[in-house]
Amino acid sequence: MFKKTILTTMVSSCLLAGYAGAESITGVVTDENGRPLAGAEVSVVGENQRVLTDADGRFVVSKLLAAEAELHVEARRFGHRNFHFTVPQQGLTDVSLTLLSSTIEVIDVKASPFHASATESALPVSVLAGDALKMRQASTLGDTLKNEVGVHSNFYGGVASSPIIRGLDGPRVLITQNGLDAGDASRVGPDHSVAAEASTATQIEVLRGPATLFYGSGAIGGVVNVVDERIPTDNSTRAEWMLQRESVNNEKLAAGSLVTGVDNIGLYLDGFWRDNGNYSIPGFAEAEPDEDDVKGKVANTAATAKGFTLGGSYLLDNGYVGLSYGRLDREYGIPGHSHGGHDEHDGHDHDDHEEHGAEEEVFADLTQNRYQLLSELNFSSGLIRTVNTRLAFTDYEHAEIEHGEIGTTFKNQSREARIEILHRPYQDWRGGLSLHYKYSDFEAVGAEAFTPPSETQMLALGWMEERHFGPWLVQLGARVERVTIDAADVLLPDIGAHGHEDHDHDHGHDHGTDAGLIRVFDVRQRFTPYSVSAGAVWDFAEGYNLGLSVSRSQRAPSASELLSFGPHIGTAAYEVGALFVLDDDEFVLNTQPIEMETANNLDITLRKFSGNTGFVLNAFYNQVDNYYYQQNTGLFAEDGHDHGDEHDHGDEHDHSGELPVYLFAAADVTLHGLEAQYVWQLNEPFKLTLQGDYIRARLNGGGDLPRTPPLRFAAELAYEQDAISADLRATRYMKQDRTAALETATDGYTLLDASVSYRFNLGSQQLTAYVKGQNLTDEEVRVHTSFLKDKTPLPGRSMALGVRGSF
Template structure:
C-alpha cells in the first residue's frame, strides 16, 4: 500500500537503459581512500568506496554525472564524469580545516564550497561546546553572539541581527516557538541530541523565506532515519556552577526496510553562581564587603528544568526514504532580572511543545526531474509567564509548514530546483498582561534555485517571491490617557479597539560565485536582495511584558510627548513598509595543507530596519498579581521602561576571520575574530550590538588523551544608542581534558571562566542585572555504539 501511494505521488517514471560509471578515489600520494562518500548531484543517490577506494555507479545511458566526493580530513570536491572517461581517478587533498556538508542548502556543498558564509558545528566539537541554550552553545562561533537572557533563554545573534530576522529551524522546518517574539523566550530545541548545527550567515531568504533575512540556525538530527544502520550515543554530565545535571541519549536502528529512532534528554539546574553582585550599581560596594571572602552569590530566577524525547520511523526505498517523527518538549525556567525594592520576585516560564514532522527524499527516474524532497511540520506550542504563582500571560503558537523541492536534470548545464513553500502560524497571547493581540500569519512562496560550473567558477542564482498576510483582531490601545514621565501615572483604560489586516509581497534574489582561482584556495562572492514583512509582535505590541521587564509598543503606534513631560500614545501616520536588505559578502579561503584560513567581509544596507529602542520614559504600576498564596492581590509598583519598535534606514558592516594551523600531528592552533558596526543613516548607533572580539584555541591530542585551552577577549563597547550605557571589556578562559577509556567510551573534565571574570553581555536586555556565570567545572562521561 505504501509503495502504491508513493508511486501516485511521484512523476511517472520513464525507464531507460543503465550504464556504469566506475573509478577510484585517492589521496595526493596515490593511496586509496576507503569509505569515501560520493553524492550524485541533483539526486538523492549516495554510494561509498570499498577498502581499495573503488566505486561503481549505475547511470542512465548517454548522461554525464556530477559527483560530490567527501571523506574525513580531506577537502570535499565536485567532479564531472562523462561515461566515456571510465575508469575515473578522483584525487582529494588533505586539509586542517573542518569540512562538513551543509544539509540546510538545496545543493550539495560543504562549508568551504558555498558562496554564502556557513559554519557547521558537529561531532565532538558540538558536544564539547554544548550548553543549556542554543545561544550559549553557539556564542563562540565566528560571527555569532548570544543575546544572553541568563543561561535559560539565550538565542543566537548573527552579525548583530536577532529575533524575527534569524530563523531557527529543526531539519529545515521552523522551530514553531515564541523565541522570536521576546529575548526571554527560550528556543524550543535541544542541542544535546543534535547531529550538527548549521549557521547560515547573511540573508538566507532564498531558501527559508523572509524570516531569515539575517540568517538561519538549522539544527540537524536523526529523528527521521535515512537508513537502517544501528548507531547511537549517550552522555552524563554535571556542572558545578548551578549543580547542572544532564542525561541525554539517542539511537538509530532498523528492521528490514524500516528505520527506527529514539532520543531523549533530562536537564536540571539551580540558580547559577555569579562572581559579584547581580545589579551593576551595587557591584563596587559588594566587592568591598566580600574582598576577603569566597563569593557564593547566585542569580535569582536562573534555575531550569527540562525534559523531552523524539520518536521517529522511516521506510527505506532504493530511491530514497519516507519518514515521520513525533517530539515532545517541556521546560520550566526562571526569568532573571526581577525584583522590587531589593527583594527578588519569583518569575518563571512554563513551556510545552508537541511537534510532528514528515520528511521524504526520493530520486526520480524521469526525463525531466531527478529528485523530489518533501517536508511537512505541525507544531503545538504553549508558554506561560508566571509571577509569584499567578499566570500573567500565556503564549500559544499553532503552526503548520509544508515545503516541496523538485530538482530537474541539467538544462544547458544548469542544475537546480523549484521550491514551493507554505507556512501558517496562529499566535495568541492570553492574560491580563498580554502585550500583543492574537494574530494569524500566512506565507505562500515559490522559489527557483540554479547553479552551473564554468570551468573553475561555480555560479549560483536564485529568486523567491512570497505572499505574506498578517491579521490581528482585538488590538486594544489606550490612545488618549496621559502619563507623566516622573510620576508614572497610568490609567488602565483601553479606549480604542482595532482589527488590522496587512498583506505584502516580499521578493528576494541572490547571485553568488565560487572561484577556485588556484589549487587549495577559493574566492566567494554573493549579493542578496531580501525583503521582510514586519512580524505581528513588531507591529501590534502594546503593554507590559513581565518576562522582558519592558512596556513594549509596536510600530503602528508612536509616543507623543508635550512640553510638560507628559506623554500619550497615538497611531502613527506612516505606512507599513517592507524591511529591505541589500547584502554583499566576500570570502577568501585557503583549505589545503596544514595551514588554512577563512576571511569574510560583509556590508548590509537595510531600509526600514525595525528595532526595539528605549524611549527614556517609564510607566509605574503596570501590572497586578496575586500573592504566591493566592489570597490577596497586590500592586507591583516597579517602573517599566517604555520601548517602542521603530523603522529607520541602517547600515551594518564588518568582518569575520578564522585561521587554523596544524603545527604537528598532535597540536592544532586557531585564531578567530569578528566585528560588527551598526549605524543609522540619520546618525547614531543601533542598540545592543556585540563588540569586537578576538579568540584563540589550542588543541593537543596524543594517544587516548585530548586537551584544549581557549580564550575569548571582548573589547569595550562604547558605540551605543540613546539611553544605552557602555560595557567594559572582559576575557573568558576555558579549558577541557578528556581520556578515552575505550574506543567508544570517554570521560572528560571542563572548566569555564577559569579566572572568575566579572563580565556582562552588551547585547543582553539584562546587561545591568545578570552577569555571566562564575568559575565552573563540569565532569562527564559519554559513549557511542
C-alpha cells in the first residue's frame, strides 16, 4: 500500500505540474528610515520562488502563477513581513517594502504549512539556527536545546538526552525530521537515543504547547522539528563543514554538507563522524559514593556515531519532487547500567570503540535506514493552490549489549504519509486539509524487553484556516484520528513482588516458567482522539503583538504505556502498563475501558520585536485529564538478571537484583508556568539577553509530578563587531524540592559558559575559528529532570576548539 501511495503521488505530480501566468513585481526593500537593505530575501508565498535584493535593495520576481500575490520578506536583524498585491497582466513596478529592525532574531518556521515566522504564530515557537545552532550543537538533541526558553534536557549521561518541553517528554513530545516522525525508539525510554543529528541541521524548531493539528496526538506537549536540506528546493551550489575537538570527553567531530545541481536537478550530500570517551567530573559519579568508587569520571558515557544522507530533487517551475536516503550508526554506553561495579571503568577513556564489548559491560548499538519523499506543487488556477506531500519509511534497530552478548534488541519499522491540500484564498481565508497516516511495527526481544511486540496505526484528517482582519490574524483548526494498537501474546507474569504471594489468574493461558505462572492473551485497542484549536495574533501597535491560543487535544496512550510488564533498567524500574491493575495484592487485567488523555490548554504571548529592545512573555495553563504517569506501588520485583552469589540485596546502590514496581496510572493534573525573554541592544557591538522559565506540575488530587524542571534564570552578554563575536552566559537553576513520592530533591546550581569566534576569508571560503567553554567553574551538578541524577552529574569544565567554513 505504501508503494502504491508513492507511485500515485508521483503520477499526480507529473499531471499537475503545469503553470500559467507571466506577471512580475519589481521593487525595493528598505528599513524604517528609508535605507535600502541588501541581501534581503523576497519569496512568493505558495510558489517555489525566492530572490535576494541587490546592493541597492532592489528585487525582481517574475512568472507569478496567479494575479493575487503574497510576498514574504525577511532579513537578518529585521522582523519578517508579508505584503499582498493584485498584479495586473503588465506587472507591478517600483513597489516599496519596509521592514522594521528587530533585536530578536526572527526565523521562519518550516514545521507549519504556512511557514510563518515565530512572531506571527499564536502558539509560542523557538527556532535555533545559523551560528547560534553551530555553537550550541551537542551530541544529543536534548543537550543541544537545553538553553531554549521552556525547554530542558532529561540528561542521560550525555549519550541519549532528549528535550523536555514545559515539563513534558516521552510520548507527549514528538521528534520529527523535516516534519516527519523520526521513527526511532526514543519515545519509549530515556536510554534510547534520538535518531537525529544537530551537526548537519540548518535549523531546529521547538513548538511549545499542543501542536496536534499538524502532527497528531503524539504532539500533545509540543514538537521538536530538525530541519536539513536533504531534499533540496534549488540547485545553487553551496557547502558547509566543521571540525571540533572538546576536552571534557576528548570528543572529535567532523561534519559537512553540500547542495549543488544542474539544469532541473538538485543534489544533496551530508555526513558526520563523532567519537568521544567517558567524560570528566569534579567529584564522584554516585551521589553517595562507595569506598572503592573512583573520582573524576562517569563510566559508560563513551560513544561513537557516524552517518550520511544522499538526496536529490527534480525542480519544476511550480515546485519540486525529491527523494532522500539517510544512514545512521551510533554506539554508546548506557551509564548507571553496569552490573559489575566501577573499578575497571572509572578514570579511563574508551577511545577504541571497536572494543566496547570488552571495556564497557553495557552499551547500545543503533542503526537506522531512512527514506523520504517530499514534494511541493503550486497551481495557478482552480480551487487548489498548493499540494504538499511527505512520505517516509524508517527501519530502526538498536541492540543493548552486555558482556559482549546481545541482551535486548529493539526494532521499529515505520511508515508515514502526510498530504496537505491548501486551497486558494477564499473570502481572504487561507488554509486547507491534511490527510495523515502513520504505521509503526515495534518489537523488543530479550532480557529487558519490558514491552511486548505491537503494531500501532493512525489515520487522521485535519483542517486549518487563517485570516487577517485588519490588525488581527485569526487561526482555526481541527483534527480527528483513528488509532489502533494491536499486540499478540501479551504476557501477564506473576512477578513475585515483595510482600505478595503468587496467585493464579483468570485471564488467558497458563505457561510454567522459573518466575511462576504466565498468562498470555491478545490485545486490540481502538481510540478516536480529536483536537480543536483557536488562536489570534493582534498587532496592537507597530512592533508589538499579542497572541492567544486555546486548544483541546486528546491523546491515546502509547503501546508501552499500555502493555509494559517487565524490568526497564533505563528508568531503574519494573514497569507495568495501564492495561493491568493491582487488585488484592496481585496484578490482573484491567477490565475497565482505557481512557484517553484530554488536555485543555491556554497560551497568552506578549511580544515586542522592533527597536533596540525586545521581549517575549508567555503564560500557559494546561489542565490534563487522565494523564498517564508512573505511580510507585511500593513493591519490588527482580530485574531478570542472574547475578549469582555476588549480588547483595542490602546494597542500595546495586539495582541488579531488585527494582521498584511502577504502574502506569491515570490521574488529572495541572501544569502552568511562565516564560520570559528580554533582549536589549546596548550599543552597536553589545547585546544583553535575559530569560527565565518556571513550571509547576501537580496532581489535582494532591502531590507533584516527578522530574519537574526547577525555576531557571539566565543572562547573556554578547559582543559582535567586525570579524569578532563573543558571549558570556550565566544560568541559575534553583533548588527543586517539589517532588513526587519517593523522589529526592536537588540543590540549586549556577553554570557559566562562554565562547569567542573569529571570521576570516581564505580564498572563496568564509571561515570561522572558535573556542567555547562550558561549566567554567567546574561545578558538580545533579540535573533534577534526569532519571540518573544520583548516578551521572553533568560534565565538569569543558573547552572546545573548532573551525567551520562555508562557500
